[in-house]
């Protein structure tokens with residue numbers, strides 16, 4: 170298992186390094202889009218407008234969103250590409266189960282993804298003059314968000330395995346996701362608050378915004394909700410993926426017929 | 427030792443309103459060191475069968491045993507299976523040969539150290555040494571195919587499945603892939619290869635199974651099959667079309683006459699027929715040398 174993890178790490182690192190122009194393009198593109206939005210909002214609102222901690226919250230949401238896109242690209246996008254080049258079926262010939270392979274793969278590239286997204290975050294902070302805090306209490310809610318993100322990515326992977334062509338679905342889906350990272354579920358009340366807990370990744374993202382942008386202390390009750398939310402989405406995603414694998418074995422379309 | 431045993435495999439694809447039986451009834455046995463050529467026209471069900479054996483497609487009925495284990499139930503069976511599937515080259519295009527070999531070795535359950543050792547050996551054996559640092563996407567198709575076979579051998583499987591291993595290769599690459607396949611079989615591995623190229627089957631296989639419309643129509647040792655078809659007939663070519671009197675006499679013996687060509691399936695009547703023909707000039711006379719192409723067509727064209 171450790172051998173496979175290291176092999177996966179090496180594989181993604183080598184491919185990333187070899188195609189670093191794509192990587193740099195991704196980082197610069199993601200940053201520029203945000204900076205463009207920032208400038209145009211400032212222009213519309215007028216020079217006297219102050220974002221305050223709102224800006225900081227938006228930045229946290231945006232960078233989480235970018236992280237989610239990287240993870241989804243890794244699992245769902247990777248699956249689709251591998252079914253095209255023919256390596257996908259080889260993965261299913263491994264004595265490790267397919268979800269183990271894909272999970273190890275995703276964790277291996279997580280370290281790379283986190284580094285990349287930290288780079289994006291720092292760039293945006295430098296450009297907009299935002300000041301975010303990085304207390305160690307950001308780690309548990311980040312874990313909750315990541316669990317949810319992997320769950321969603323596995324669900325999209327199941328879709329990729331079933332449909333083979335998910336590019337269009339993915340790009341529509343991406344904009345739905347931005348909503349999840351920006352809805353202020355923490356300020357919802359009553360039954361809406363309960364609904365907010367059910368949305369994928371939203372409670373964890375809310376906590377992260379609180380901790381990083383508003384300097385709030387961690388609410389352990391909500392953290393428990395966020396972790397539970399993450400775990401449920403993660404398990405559901407993995408289960409969906411296993412179901413898609415069995416279905417494709419029945420239909421004879423695992424590798425893309 | 428029996429490495430592969432497949433019994434009554436059956437697979438029907440169902441999609442919107444369409445029901446199509448790709449494999450109706452296929453049973454196969456393969457022993458160590460044997461090469462079985464699975465021969466059939468396009469769409470006969472070869473790929474579907476291979477994937478059912480590899481555990482990639484679930485059969486509707488029937489079962490598969492590889493080295494005594496069912497690949498659909500026991501992942502340990504996968505350790506005995508190496509596969510190069512059709513069409514694509516089963517490799518990471520952005521990695522070098524050595525990186526591909528090491529990665530897939532570990533994926534197939536080897537430790538890092540063993541994977542490194544095996545990939546060094548295979549690079550050498552498959553003569554990929556001077557390309558070890560070239561990205562796969564820059565290799566020739568023949569090189570890619572050789573590497574794909576090497577990758578499939580990384581975990582030292584007892585059974586190697588090759589789906590159309592020489593498809594799209596040039597003459598030279600085809601030769602070197604053929605040589606490799608012979609070597610791999612000589613090591614005692616069982617090889618199941620599919621092809622629609624008859625010469626490949628004829629040169630490489632110990633046994634041929636012809637599949638048509640999802641069913642095995644004949645399965646014989648390759649040499650045996652060719653001999654059966656060759657032994658049976660003598661062909662006599664005359665200078666002139668045969669006159670009606672002689673033609674009717676010869677036909678009465680049990681031979682067939684077509685203008686100046688006479689086909690004799692029963693060797694017992696050969697000399698009686700020659701007696702009748704005397705003194706007509708004969709252009710050629712000989713045993714019909716069947717090749718797999720004739721045999722294949724005779725099975726596949728049957729209604």
Ligand SMILES: Nc1ncnc2c1ncn2[C@@H]1O[C@H](COP(=O)(O)OP(=O)(O)O)[C@@H](O)[C@H]1O
Pocket residue numbers: 420421422426439440441446447448466467468469470471472473474475
């Ligand atoms: N997943 C699938 N769904 C529906 N039909 C399929 C599928 N895979 C193969 N077929 C059909 O089944 C038949 C046999 O295919 P295949 O096993 O690939 O044949 P071969 O490899 O001998 O050319 C073909 O007619 C093909 O179109």
Ligand SMILES: [Mg+2]
Pocket residue numbers: 472473474512589
């Ligand atoms: Mg085929």
